Amino acid sequence: MAYDSDLSFNYFGPTKIVFGANAVRDVDIEMGTLGGTRAVVVTDQGIIKAGLVDGITACLGGRCAGVFSDVPQDTGVEVVNAGAEFARKNGADIVVSVGGGSVIDTAKGMCILLTEGGTLRDFNGVQLLSRPQTPHMVIPTTAGTGSEVTNAAVIMDKEMGQKRLLVENFNVPRMAILDPKMTEKLPPLLTASTGMDAMTHAVEAVHSIPHEPLTDGLALHAIRLLYKYLPVCVENGSDLHARGQVQIAATMAGWAFGNAMVGIVHAMAHSIGAVAHVPHGIANGILLPDCMEFNLEDAADGYAMVAEAMGVREKGMDDSDAAQAAIRAMREFIRKIGHPQKLSEMGVSGKDIEKAADMSLSDGSIVNNPRIVMDPAEVLEIFQKNM
Numbered sequence: 467m468a469y470d471s472d473l474s475f476n477y478f479g480p481t482k483i484v485f486g487a488n489a490v491r492d493v494d495i496e497m498g499t500l501g502g503t504r505a506v507v508v509t510d511q512g513i514i515k516a517g518l519v520d521g522i523t524a525c526l527g528g529r530c531a532g533v534f535s536d537v538p539q540d541t542g543v544e545v546v547n548a549g550a551e552f553a554r555k556n557g558a559d560i561v562v563s564v565g566g567g568s569v570i571d572t573a574k575g576m577c578i579l580l581t582e583g584g585t586l587r588d589f590n591g592v593q594l595l596s597r598p599q600t601p602h603m604v605i606p607t608t609a610g611t612g613s614e615v616t617n618a619a620v621i622m623d624k625e626m627g628q629k630r631l632l633v634e635n636f637n638v639p640r641m642a643i644l645d646p647k648m649t650e651k652l653p654p655l656l657t658a659s660t661g662m663d664a665m666t667h668a669v670e671a672v673h674s675i676p677h678e679p680l681t682d683g684l685a686l687h688a689i690r691l692l693y694k695y696l697p698v699c700v701e702n703g704s705d706l707h708a709r710g711q712v713q714i715a716a717t718m719a720g721w722a723f724g725n726a727m728v729g730i731v732h733a734m735a736h737s738i739g740a741v742a743h744v745p746h747g748i749a750n751g752i753l754l755p756d757c758m759e760f761n762l763e764d765a766a767d768g769y770a771m772v773a774e775a776m777g778v779r780e781k782g783m784d785d786s787d788a789a790q791a792a793i794r795a796m797r798e799f800i801r802k803i804g805h806p807q808k809l810s811e812m813g814v815s816g817k818d819i820e821k822a823a824d825m826s827l828s829d830g831s832i833v834n835n836p837r838i839v840m841d842p843a844e845v846l847e848i849f850q851k852n853m
C-alpha cells in the first residue's frame with residue numbers, strides 16, 4: 467500500500483503485555499511492578515461462577531482489598547460510582563479487572579474516580595485529564611474488545627438516556643495479562659462473535675482514513691492469526707495454543723484501531739446495538755462483508771493486503787480482484803465459525819434498521835470511513851441486505 471510522502475502520525479500504545487498459560491499466577495508480582503500494594507478486583511457474577519477469580523484472589527492474598535462483582539452486561543454510571551466507593555473504602559491503590567468489555571470499562575471509570583475524586587458525572591468530554599490515573603491491570607476473559615490496550619470506555623448514563631464515552635490517554639491500562647486459560651471456557655458462539663469484533667477492528671483499522679504503517683502491521687498480523695486460529699478455538703475451546711494466538715490477535719487489533727480508529731461497520735453496529743440490543747460482536751460480524759463491499763472502490767489496496775494476510779490473493783490478481791477475494795473469504799469465514807448470518811435472526815425489525823441507519827450517520831466512527839457516507843439510504847441498503 468502506498469503512503470503519502472508527507473506521512474505524519476502519532477502512535478500511542480503504553481500497555482505492558484504479560485502472556486502465557488497460567489500467567490495470572492504472577493498477578494501479585496506484576497502488581498508490585500506497577501507500585502500497587504492493595505488491589506481491588508473488579509469482575510461480574512458470571513466470571514465468579516466460572517471460577518476464574520478464586521486463583522487470582524488467592525495469589526493476591528492479604529494484598530486483595532476486596533472483590534467488586536456487581537458489574538452488569540452493559541455497565542453504567544452508578545456501577546462505576548459504586549465500584550469506586552467500594553475501592554476507596556477498602557484502601558485500594560490499584561485496580562485489577564477480570565472480565566470482558568463491560569468489566570474493563572467499569573474499572574477504567576473507577577481508576578479516574580480513585581485519582582480525581584467526585585463521581586463519573588463530573589467527567590464529560592474527552593482528554594480532560596492532566597496526570598496519570600490509578601494503575602489498572604486487565605485480565606481479559608474474552609478475546610475481542612481490545613479494551614485492555616485502548617484509551618476508551620463506554621458507560622451508560624440512564625439519567626441522561628445516552629452512553630458516555632471516556633477517552634483518556636492518561637487512563638490506558640498499564641498492563642494486560644493475557645492468559646489463554648482465562649478464555650478456555652468461552653462457549654463457541656461467544657468465541658466466534660468476540661473474535662469477529664477483533665476481526666472487524668483489524669479490517670476497519672486497515673481501511674480507516676488515519677491508518678498508518680504501524681497500525682497496518684498490527685492489524686494485518688491480527689487478521690492472519692484470527693483467520694487461522696479462530697476456527698480452531700470455535701471447534702475445540704480447550705486448544706490453549708489457538709486460544710493464546712486469538713488473544714494476541716485481539717490485543718494487536720486493539721492497538722491498531724485504538725490509533726487508526728474504526729469506520730462504518732462500527733457506526734452501524736453501535737446503532738443497531740442501541741436500537742435493537744444486538745450484541746456488538748455479532749452486529750460487526752454480520753455487517754462486515756457488505757460494508758467491505760460498500761467501501762471496495764475506496765479501499766481496494768487495503769483489502770488487497772487483507773487478502774494477502776488471509777492467504778487468498780492468487781497470482782495475477784490486481785488489487786481489485788484481491789480485494790474481492792478477501793470479501794468472499796470473509797463471508798465464507800463467518801459461515802465456517804458458525805456465526806449468525808442475518809440481523810433478522812437476532813430479532814431485528816424493518817423499523818429498527820430505519821432508525822439505526824439514521825443514527826449511524828451521527829456516530830463518531832463514520833468520519834473515519836474511507837468512503838464518505840452522507841445519505842442514510844446508503845446505510846439502510848446495507849442493513850437491508852443483512853435482514
Ligand SMILES: [Fe+2]
Nearest residue numbers: 611663667746
Ligand atoms: Fe468493536
